[in-house]
Amino acid sequence: MTGDSNKEGNTRAGEGESGGAASAPRTMKFALALLGGVFLAGVVLQSMLSGPGGVSRRATVLAGLAGFLGVMLAGLSKPWRRFLSSIQFAAPALFVLAGFSVLGTLILQNVGGQQLLQGYGPGLSRLIKGLFLDDIFHSLGFAAVLGLGAGALGLVVARRRRYNLRTTGSVLAHGGLILVLAGAGVGMVWGVKGRIDLHEGQETDSLVVPGRDGLINRLPLGFTLRLDDFRIEKYEPDYSLMVYALAGEKQKRLLSFKPGRDPDRKLAAHGLAVTGWWPDYRRRTVVEAAGDAGGGDVLAAARIDRGGKETWLFDEPGREAQAVEVDGKRLLLVWREERARRYLDSLAKMPASPHLLVVDGRELPARPGEEVPLPGGRGRVKILRFFHDFVMDPQTRQPANRSAEPRNPAVEVSISAAGGQESRRWLFARYPDFHGRGAGDELKLSYRYRPGGASRPDAILVGESRRLWSLDAGKLSARAAVKVGGEFTLGRERLRLAALLRPARRRTVEESAGSREVNPLLRVRLPSGRTVDVRPGKPVRYSRDRFLVLAPGKGETVRDYLSTVTVLEEGRPVRERQLVEVNSPLSHGGFSIYQADYRPEDPTYSGFQVVRDPGLYVVYLGFAANLLGVVLAIWGPRWQRRRRRREGGEA
Amino acid sequence: MSHLAEALTLVSVALYGLAALLYALMWLGNSRPLRLGAPLALGGGLLVNLAQLVSRWLEADQPPFKTLYESLVLLAACIGIVYLVIELVYRARILGLPAMLGAAGAMLYAFSRHDKEIVNLPPALQSGWFVPHVVVYFFGYAALFVAFCAAVLYLIRPRPIRIRREDLIPGEKIDLEKLLDGSVRFGFVLLTFGLLVGAVWAKAAWGDYWVWDPKETWSLVTWLVFAAYLHLHYLGGWRGQRLAVLVVVGFAAVMFTYLGMNLLPTAEQSAHVYQ
Structure with a gap:
């Protein structure tokens, strides 16, 4: 940097303070050394304080505060104040923060030591661990550097200046950033972040906060939250036929073809032809x-x-x-x-019932609902439910009949042992050994089904x-x-x-029960002349490197996760049946409750993130001040010049 | 994707390409047909580009900013608009050639993409913040692209461009630094706005305004680099070549933020990675 350019810059800045022009590069080097030193001090402190679960959020904030106060104290001396509020400090600080941020995206964050070792080898992973770069954004070093930056921002804001749009903008922009950091610090120390897991009909008056060392704390909400119901709204699936090419491990989609909408020639280019399309096949x-x-x-x-x-x-x-x-x-x-x-x-x-329970080789005719005594006074058995073609419905997770034919007859029985214990089990006519004998259960029971005239x-x-x-x-x-x-x-x-x-x-x-895509089936003639049926979830590989998939054409299938909740205070509902969905949290009693989780295999479950952030409005105020400040600092002088020109013209 | 949409993409590529050609011819010699023709071709390309955006928005019944393909179409339109504004404000056509090459390139890349199908928006993106967040960012990217073009031109020819300068900027000396600086300032305001809107949105969607998601972090990096530009230029007195280099570095960070997230080892957990 030359003395001239520096002078020009200061003149334009109108804020007149900067380090000595001739020693600028040296000053910048000193700034870099200072920033590095503060980071290392944070590292040393962290290695002294750090337990197995890392440092507490409070310690992180304290490190930031220490950096901030350190700068403020240093600012009492004029040369230090000049240096820390100068461009010679600001520019290195900006680059150092950018550098740390880049590191945080290049180095795997919050992974175990094993994964670090695999990814980076022993030497590098020890360095990463030693400098706490594997959780860089929560490390004391990074917090101290941020605090240092915040302190410098404070000195810039506190500087005496002549006020115009540009300098006002500068104060707002820099002051806004201080507010953001301060608000974030308040949130980290006094804020609460946890989760609530509920099933439909359940309620809770506390949230679960994961502590360090894997401990879990329960904190009171101050009210009761009940999950009334949870549902997942889905998009119409809009099935399309995808043609994929396999290239090594990778799959490349060559074509997406919407049956009934796209022209057939799209498929013809791949030697394929649709011979039938049923949105709801039956x-x-x-x-x-x-x-x-x-x-x-x-x-x-x-x-x-x-x-x-x-x-x-x-x-x-x-x-x-x-x-x-x-x-x-x-x-x-x-x-x-x-x-x-x-x-x-x-x-x-013929026997009176098609259901025969077999105990010790003896057939016992049983009708559903009837209790049948077990031989040898070992208690009683009762058929609770009967399915002639048993299947577990994947959607409802309930047993159901797959077809009208007795292909897989099954009964659920309850057994009342002579000792009074009750147990239940499923028996399958086609699999006499399955569930025939429960663990620790001496009763060997199987099931035979005699269909037709027997009933x-x-x-x-x-x-x-x-x-x-x-x-x-x-x-x-x-x-x-x-x-x-x-x-x-x-x-x-x-x-x-x-x-x-x-x-x-x-x-x-073969027909479609309707036009909605409930049970879609696409019949495709392959280049070989063979015809295949393509259904969702059943890819068809038709050559060495090509396969067909019938899949929702628009990717994402979930439109929304919706929880209906009721807030109760002292047992009385105060907010009834409120909707909580993504992008629309519920705020009550200082907490914000966010739709955060669901389990495909557990349809009545809904998970919430629960946050109390006392620093939030300070952060938002900082955002607004920063944005306004940036706009004023950048365009203010232009507006002022234009106004002066206009006024000059009018005069 | 319909054939009409594919045709529209190619038409706008052709028109942006034609505009680039006409702006290139202006470097050799000026004439009234060129002065009229270049902005007309640009305007035509922009109209077709916008028509594509609007028709897709209507067809999908959702903002068309989800896939990389869609974002490229938006980026091309933003480059067209930002360049047009800069040509009008600074009365300079010197950046016409690179800007139009950029717009045509973005559209051509969009055309080559395999993710042209309309996809459903996941719940998190169904928010009033989605459109301002994305649109503001892409106008910011477009402005920084124009600044990058000026910086590269400056690095190639640091002295004021003398060849027929009256053709490229009638009545005024070409000041690439002024062009570059204007674009960076505009871009920086938009980066700031986009970053803050993103934070407010994240708070509404997930309960955290900042989670150090890789794309979030990289957008902070670009913001810091351009903040450094402003400080070094206005307070440090940086001028000329090293300022241009800084803009090139900043724009590289922008491009990495936009397209490079897949390359990061930490990208897996990001909410922003294009498939």
């Missing part, structure tokens, strides 16, 4: 008349209307008739009267003679004529026999 069986009966056994079908809903009954050659349940009553279609009679005879010989029907529709046979405990109790188009009663429900078909034909139709 397969449905359509039954229709199949012309002449001809000889021999053929499929017979009856359509029953139940208040607008249609149900089909089938009598299939070579298979046991499948019953349909109406109001708890079971109805069968048997076409030939003679076969119906034989069926009735066989019923008498006694309550009525048989005899197609040939158009009669409805009513049964009571498997025995014929009444016969009544039914007409096609006529009505009959089963249980408490009125049914209409809409059609009787023989021979009938079943046809499977």
Whole structure:
């Protein structure tokens, strides 16, 4: 830096103070040394104070305060005041702060020693640890340097000056930064930051604050917070077909194709073609008349209307008739009267229930809800629930039936042991060993399912003679004529026999249940000519380096996380059903409550960040002062010149 | 993305490119068609660019500033607008060529991107602060880009440009330093505003106004570098070459903040990294 330029700068600045012009580079070097020294002093202090959990936030703030007060004390001497409020100190300080900030993004922050060792090797990681650069922004050294800077800002603000827009701007800009740092310090010392975890219906009157050393403190809120409900709002998924190329470990998306909207030629460029698109795919069986009966056994079908809903009954050659349940009553279609009679005879010989619990090789027929004594006086067992095709619904996390067929029969049973203990378990007909024996449980229990005729029907529709046979405990109790188009009663429900078909034909139709993308399926013809079905979550690899994915086309699927909460004081609700969502916290009793967490596997859970920050408004005041100051300092002189010119012109 | 949008991108690339060519021709010789044609091509490119922004905003029913592709389209528009304002205020066309190359480059990069599809906004971005935060920052980036162009020109030709200077800046001596300084001051005000708006927004969204997220930290670094510029220029009397070098360094920090976050080891936890 030359003396001339310095002089010019000072003249323009109009604030007249700076270090000696000729010794400027030396002064800057001294400033750098001072900043470095203060940082190292902070490092030394931290290594003396530091426990396994690092230093406390209070210590960090105290280090900053020490830096600030140190500068203020030094400022009592005029040469030091001049130096610390000069550009020769300001410029190095700005670069040093920038340098520390860059380091904080280059060095992994707040990771374990092992990860540092892996990332940087033994020598470098020891240096990083030694200088506390692995949590640089909370280190005493950095805080002390910040405090030093804040002190220098204070000296700049306190300087005597002639006030104009520019100097006022300078005071506001620098003073604003002091306020920001002071407010942040207040927040660190007297602020509270913790979390609240609640499930729907739960309430709490405290927040959890993670302490150092992994200890957890509970602090009182001063009120009670109840989570009324939590829901996740989702975007329409808007599925698109993505074509990906594999290149080594990386995947590159070549194409995103929106079925039904994008032109087919987009896909054709990759040798692909869409042959079918169903936003809400389902397969449905359509039954229709199949012309002449001809000889021999053929499929017979009856359509029953139940208040607008249609149900089909089938009598299939070579298979046991499948019953349909109406109001708890079971109805069968048997076409030939003679076969119906034989069926009735066989019923008498079958066990009363399709559910058989097997204990020590003995079959115990059991009906859901009925208690069955266990052999040997070992207590009782009861079927609580039955699923003919058991599956865990991934969305509701509840058991459900996957299909109408008895593919995976399962029962949940409760066992009351002779000693009075109750236990529950699931039994699967197809997996007799699964859950057959609980841990520490001597009872070996398995389950057999005997479908079809074993469950006694309550009525048989005899197609040939158009009669409805009513049964009571498997025995014929009444016969009544039914007409096609006529009505009959089963249980408490009125049914209409809409059609009787023989021979009938079943046809499977693929269709979309609606236009919303609930269960999308895209059928694609591959370059090889083979056709594949692409569904969400099931990528299809069709060549060495290409695969197809049907995925939400717009990335993010969650629109919002919404918690409805109620604030209670002394047991009485004071703020009822308030919405807390991202970007919209709830403030009460000095705390701000932020929507912060959710768990996909636990849909009734919601996590909140809870913050009390007494320094916040000081920080905001600092922001406003800084912004206003920057604008005034930068554009003020221009405005003043323009005004002077205008006034001069007018004069 | 629709074919219309792709076509619009290419049209604006072509128009910005044409403007760059016309501004380049002005270096060789001036004529009325060039003086009229260059800003017209710029204006045309800008209109198409803005039309693309607006149509995407309407189509997506959300501010189109989420993906890198979208931000590049915004950046190109900001460069066009900032340059146009600088040409009008300083009556200087000397930065027309680099500024238009920058705008065309941004659009061309946008065109080559694979993230052109509209994506849904995550909950945190659905905030009234989103638009001012992003728009202010990108106008700031554009201003600092123009300052960077002036700095590079200054470093190539530190002496006042004599060749047909009347063509490039009618009636006035070209003062690159003045151009550079004006752009930096404008850019710095916007950086300050963007930084503070971001802090206030973060407080509303997460409860912390500052968490040392890498992008946050780097935007502080750029702010500190340009604060150092202002101090060194106005108080330290820095002029000329070293000031230009400082602007180049500052703009490099801006570009790293914008595009380089993926390269950082600490980027994983950032809320700001483009995919």
